[in-house]
Amino acid sequence: MGEAMTIPLSTGKRAQSKAANRQCILEAARSVFARIGYEATTVRDIIRETNLAAGTFYNYFKSKEEVFEAISDESAARFRPLLKDVRARADGFEEFICGAYRAYFQFLADENAEALDKGAPHVALIGVRVDTPEMQAVFEEIRMDIERMIDPDEAPQLDSEYLTAAAIGIARELGDHMLARSPVDVEMATTFASSLLIAGLKGLPDPS
Amino acid sequence: MGEAMTIPLSTGKRAQSKAANRQCILEAARSVFARIGYEATTVRDIIRETNLAAGTFYNYFKSKEEVFEAISDESAARFRPLLKDVRARADGFEEFICGAYRAYFQFLADENAEALDKGAPHVALIGVRVDTPEMQAVFEEIRMDIERMIDPDEAPQLDSEYLTAAAIGIARELGDHMLARSPVDVEMATTFASSLLIAGLKGLPDPS
DNA sequence: TTAAAAGTTGACGCAGCGTCATTTTTCCGG
DNA sequence: CCGGAAAAATGACGCTGCGTCAACTTTTAA
Numbered sequence: 001m002g003e004a005m006t007i008p009l010s011t012g013k014r015a016q017s018k019a020a021n022r023q024c025i026l027e028a029a030r031s032v033f034a035r036i037g038y039e040a041t042t043v044r045d046i047i048r049e050t051n052l053a054a055g056t057f058y059n060y061f062k063s064k065e066e067v068f069e070a071i072s073d074e075s076a077a078r079f080r081p082l083l084k085d086v087r088a089r090a091d092g093f094e095e096f097i098c099g100a101y102r103a104y105f106q107f108l109a110d111e112n113a114e115a116l117d118k119g120a121p122h123v124a125l126i127g128v129r130v131d132t133p134e135m136q137a138v139f140e141e142i143r144m145d146i147e148r149m150i151d152p153d154e155a156p157q158l159d160s161e162y163l164t165a166a167a168i169g170i171a172r173e174l175g176d177h178m179l180a181r182s183p184v185d186v187e188m189a190t191t192f193a194s195s196l197l198i199a200g201l202k203g204l205p206d207p208s
Numbered sequence: 209m210g211e212a213m214t215i216p217l218s219t220g221k222r223a224q225s226k227a228a229n230r231q232c233i234l235e236a237a238r239s240v241f242a243r244i245g246y247e248a249t250t251v252r253d254i255i256r257e258t259n260l261a262a263g264t265f266y267n268y269f270k271s272k273e274e275v276f277e278a279i280s281d282e283s284a285a286r287f288r289p290l291l292k293d294v295r296a297r298a299d300g301f302e303e304f305i306c307g308a309y310r311a312y313f314q315f316l317a318d319e320n321a322e323a324l325d326k327g328a329p330h331v332a333l334i335g336v337r338v339d340t341p342e343m344q345a346v347f348e349e350i351r352m353d354i355e356r357m358i359d360p361d362e363a364p365q366l367d368s369e370y371l372t373a374a375a376i377g378i379a380r381e382l383g384d385h386m387l388a389r390s391p392v393d394v395e396m397a398t399t400f401a402s403s404l405l406i407a408g409l410k411g412l413p414d415p416s
Numbered sequence: 417t418t419a420a421a422a423g424t425t426g427a428c429g430c431a432g433c434g435t436c437a438t439t440t441t442t443c444c445g446g
Numbered sequence: 447c448c449g450g451a452a453a454a455a456t457g458a459c460g461c462t463g464c465g466t467c468a469a470c471t472t473t474t475a476a
Contacts, residue, residue: 014422014473021423039273044463053425058465065247129335162382162400169381173373192370196408203407204400222442222453229455252432261456266434 022060024050026074029067034114038068038128069130076134079107083141093149098194100142101171105186105193108175139164150201158204167197230268232258234282237275242322246276246336277338284342287315291349301357306402308350309379313394313401316383347372358409366412375405 028049032041043064047057061067082103090096143164150158170193178189236257240249251272255265269275294307351372358366378401386397 012474017472018423042463043465054464055426055466056424059423062465127337127339129337131335159400161385162397163404165381165385166378166401166404169377169379170374171377172381173377174370177369177373189370192367192412193374195411196371196374197404198408199411200404200406200408203403220443225441226454250432251434262433263435263457264455267454270434 021050021052021056024052025057025060025067026071029064030071033068033071038064068128069132072130073132073134075111076132076138079104080134080138080141082107083138087145093146093151094194094198096145096149097167097197098190101193101197102186102190104171105175105178105189108179109184109186112179139168142167154202163201163204166200170197229258229260229264232260233265233268233275234279237272238279241276241279246272273338276336277340280338281340281342283319284340284346287312288342288346288349290315291346295353301354301359302402302406304353304357305375305405306398309401309405310394310398312379313383313386313397316387317392317394320387347376350375362410371409371412374408378405 025046029041029046032045032049036045041064043057044054046064046067047054050057061070083100086099086103087096090099143160146163146167147158147160174189174193178184178186233254237249237254240253240257244253249272251265252262254272254275255262258265269278290311291308294311295304298304298307351368354371354375355366355368382397382401386392386394
């Protein structure tokens with residue numbers, strides 16, 4: 001009877017409630033951040049929204065900053081498969097860029113849908129930006145996509161890091177302004193961003 | 209003898225020390241932010257760095273957030289004349305864009321010079337972005353410059369808000385990556401950003 | 417069945433908050 | 447130059463949120 005021992009992979013009651021508590025805290029935090037804004041939120045506010053004790057919070061996160069980081073990381077993790085899908089379907093660089101921008105702007109609109117319904121004024125006023133592992137992974141993926149998809153004849157000495165940074169900078173800033181307009185027009189933002197980047201690419205090389 | 213009464217314009221001891229105290233607080237805040245990071249900083253930390261009493265701080269600012277906003281606003285205010293200069297010298301759109309990017313990247317490099325010498329790791333880790341009046345003014349100025357300088361034949365239905373947003377997004381994200389490289393190369397970032405934007409412009413219209 | 421390991425709890429001491437009655441400094445008309 | 451009024455600075459005070467930890471409960475596995 002000494003065959004395959006039970007592999008202890010998240011089957012126990014322990015692991016179950018651990019994951020549940022973690023999710024509970026994250027959800028509570030999302031709710032409070034959305035209601036009163038990130039800066040104003042205290043760890044106690046988050047705890048109150050759960051039915052956990054103060055001490056328990058600190059078994060999961062060190063601070064509200066860490067909670068925020070986890071939320072951001074999770075967001076990026078949810079976005080990653082969408083990007084993967086775009087990559088799979090896209091035939092050529094231009095299609096990829098267009099699809100990636102559309103995916104991002106749509107994602108942004110969806111994520112902020114509820115926050116936009118209720119008047120959450122803090123959305124743009126104070127912006128906290130974190131750089132999580134998942135986000136770095138997204139950056140790196142896009143950089144590799146760019147390197148792979150761009151015809152090396154057109155841009156021999158391309159600085160893919162800068163180009164990726166520029167593409168993401170456009171996405172972020174344009175995304176903010178897109179959300180500020182009513183109604184939110186994902187297609188328009190997509191067209192604008194992709195046209196700009198694709199045409200801009202042709203001006204780049206400067207092989208001095 | 210009843211001629212010109214002393215114009216009460218910041219000549220008194222009162223106004224002098226008021227300005228001095230304000231500057232003192234701002235400088236202390238800059239120092240603490242740079243040393244231990246924005247999030248970790250407390251109002252008390254800032255006060256300790258000055259020789260003012262706790263209560264005095266609140267005569268000038270409501271919170272550390274407001275201090276940060278003032279610092280950011282001041283930065284933007286310092287940048288504005290540089291941009292004005294670029295505008296005055298520039299002949300045509302392309303020269304303006306190029307000059308504006310150079311001015312920004314140089315400004316960024318200068319401002320972060322000391323922070324880069326000492327290893328200030330928080331520079332990129334947690335980024336807090338505020339939107340101050342001066343910053344909005346810079347945005348609006350650039351938007352107007354763009355509207356004025358772009359040949360209406362080339363881009364009849366240009367969305368100048370989106371274009372400005374894109375230009376600024378490129379500047380911000382590219383700026384971060386420029387600072388992360390050693391040595392910091394302002395000219396390279398300038399060339400990259402302006403080439404991209406200027407060429408990108410030609411792809412924009414999409415007059416559907 | 418049981419004992420050790422893992423996890424939860426909430427009260428506690430402490431630090432930072434913003435206020436405000438009091439004191440100090442500056443201003444200005446006489 | 448004086449004196450009182452206005453402006454500004456002071457720091458002690460009450461309060462709130464912080465992170466910890468010894469005691470307690472639940473889960474695990476032998």
